[in-house]
Amino acid sequence: MNQPPTLPVFGPIPRGTPPDEAAARLAEIARAIRRRDVLVIAGAGQGHIGGDFSAIDILATLYFAVLNLDPADPADPERDRFVLSKGHCSAALYTTLAAFGLLEAAALDTYMRPGSKLNGHPDRNKVTGVEANTGTLGHGLPVAAGFALAAKLDASPRRTFVLTGDGELEEGSNWEAMMTAAHHGLENLTVIADVNGLQQGATTVATTALAPLADKANAFGLEVVEVSGHDHRALLETFNAPPTGKPRFVLAHTVKGYPISFMSGNVAWHHKVPGPAQVAQILEELS
Amino acid sequence: MNAELFDCRVAFAETLIELAETDERVVVVVNDSVGSSNLAEFQRRFPERTINVGIAEQTMVGVGAGLALSGRIPFVSAAASFLTGRATEQIKVDAAYANTNVKLCGQSPGMGYGALGATHHSIEDISWLRALPGLTIIVPADPAETSAAVRWMAAHEGPVYLRVSRLPVPNIFDQTYRFSPGRGRVVRDGPAATVVANGVCLTRALEAANLLAEQGVEIRVVSMPSVQPLDEDLVLACAAATGRLVTVEEGQVSGGLGAAVASLLAVKRPTPMRILGVPGVFAPTGSEPWLLDHFGMDPAGIAAAVRELL
Structure with missing residues (x-):
């Protein structure tokens, strides 16, 4: 087993960095986040590592290369907003916030322990950088629509990004909010669906089929973009693309548990906790 | 007591307009409920600040939370039965637990919708919402109490649920009435x-x-x-x-x-x-x-x- 990873604080990648260079740095940051995330979950003995690993490339891209967010001034009213609607992937968010410099790294070791501010689902009143309380599915998108409406009312350039799971899109509140966002022309809103094809107990196909998801979002009035959710350069270009008059729906194709050999696409890893040998293997595969 | 009867919804709407005139942060969020909230004049005066999300109560409360977290003072107004019944969990999570500055206004509460029946009655709202920590719950008796409550809500930072009654009532209090939370x-x-x-x-x-x-x-x-x-x-x-x-x-x-x-x-x-x-x-x-x-x-x-x- 290689050395237990410490998590450096990475600064935002400067705007104007050549895309290939930015993507290479994002890959490095995402690998560091995954290496720390597995220890957070193994230490707590609970968490949702499969969904964390499917979302971490998206989180890293947003925080380090997309969001107009200064870790030294996280309360700036003109900051871009990010809402993690799939709140069960809180360890991925907390680890990303620590890598970004918004959360002290030592706090990660308290994840889900009694009295910790790092609850299993994020609480904005306890953790700087958390913009909304989520965990019950289908809450993030309506709140994000409120953020986007407020920016429009303020004639502000600030943008809002919300990350949902794909199984989460079975909640009707998402579709209410997409209708509202499209009706109000919220081009400053980007909905990212982490489409890993798996929910808690089975595939989305076996549970309640979502296909054709792109057609549905398009029919609801959103601009749909399909992208690999693990391709940092493609994510970067998609998230930073100029607005088109419609809210954007990014259908991010991901693999639950990515890129770990024994977790990838395996539904058992929704909230299974890796044991010591598996932690060692995960760290080895991420080295 | 004056025998002339007044509608608390009128006091509600007039007070909101008065507040909106001097405070740009005041907005209303409705679920196609401009009419049932008596907000037609508000909408005429402040079309940009009248946000209609459609018949979508969960989104209505979530949007209210997002607006509040962006510095607005959203008065989220809809029939009490639908606001508190359809969006109970959004009131719990997005308003109370997240501690956002959302002003929930339940119109025609209680049995205000009369013969429309139990689907439209909101006789459960107080029971449901009393279980939520940090949520102030106000049930005014007359126009002066309603206006005073609305003014207090705009000045107070935190989530509030207000009932806005439909049944005409006489004036009990005069316009000097001031609302204080936790005070009868x-x-x-x-x-x-x-x-x-x-x-x-x-x-x-x-x-x-x-x-x-x-x-x-x-x-x-x-x-x-x-x-x-x-x-x-x-x-x-x-x-x-x-x-x-x-x-x-x-x-x-x-x-x-x-x-x-x-x-x-x-x-x-x-x-x-x-x-x-x-x-x-x-x-x-x-x-x-x-x-x-x-x-x-x-x-x-x-x-x-x-x-x-x-």
Whole structure:
């Protein structure tokens, strides 16, 4: 087993960095986040590592290369907003916030322990950088629509990004909010669906089929973009693309548990906790 | 008491317009409920600040939270039954748990929709929402209390639920009335018993006091618009002063104003009580006044409940 990873604080990648260079740095940051995330979950003995690993490339891209967010001034009213609607992937968010410099790294070791501010689902009143309380599915998108409406009312350039799971899109509140966002022309809103094809107990196909998801979002009035959710350069270009008059729906194709050999696409890893040998293997595969 | 009757919804809408004129942060969020919230004039004056999300209550409350977290003061207004029933979890998570500055305004609460029936009645809202920490719950009795509550809500930082009554009521308070959370008010005094009421039931409690006075029984009547937090000091003082207490509310008795008062007294000062409200049933078909009478919240019924304790 290689050395237990410490998590450096990475600064935002400067705007104007050549895309290939930015993507290479994002890959490095995402690998560091995954290496720390597995220890957070193994230490707590609970968490949702499969969904964390499917979302971490998206989180890293947003925080380090997309969001107009200064870790030294996280309360700036003109900051871009990010809402993690799939709140069960809180360890991925907390680890990303620590890598970004918004959360002290030592706090990660308290994840889900009694009295910790790092609850299993994020609480904005306890953790700087958390913009909304989520965990019950289908809450993030309506709140994000409120953020986007407020920016429009303020004639502000600030943008809002919300990350949902794909199984989460079975909640009707998402579709209410997409209708509202499209009706109000919220081009400053980007909905990212982490489409890993798996929910808690089975595939989305076996549970309640979502296909054709792109057609549905398009029919609801959103601009749909399909992208690999693990391709940092493609994510970067998609998230930073100029607005088109419609809210954007990014259908991010991901693999639950990515890129770990024994977790990838395996539904058992929704909230299974890796044991010591598996932690060692995960760290080895991420080295 | 002036016999002329007034609509609290008018006071609500006029006060919101007055606030919006001087405070750019004030917006309304509705679920196609401009009409049922009496906000047509607000919309005419402030079209940009009238956000209609469509018939989508979960989104309505979530959007309200997002607006609040962006520095706006959103008054989220819809029929009380749909606002508190369809979006209960958004009220719990996005307003109360997240502690956002959302002002939830339940229109035509209680049995305000009369013969439209149980789907439209909001007799559960207070019971549901009292379980939420940090949520202030206000049930005003007349236009002045409604206006004062709206002004306080705009100035207060934090989530609030307000009932905006539909049944016309006489003016009980004048325009100098100021709302304070956790504060009730003695509206009429007497030693025999205390009647604690709010919403449209306060008028009926005062009429009951008149009936009892004609029979030589003088009672205290307390207006209790602040259900959460409750005015515990005033309730305990009334229990000490009069030794008997009746509560009257337009809602289910399980978990409402009466339950809040009873929980307090049971622990701190056990006192003979009667709790008037809807006794654990869905209401039959009828107008709002007829239903209030039907459930014993007419002046004679309230007076009879007091007499049972004497």
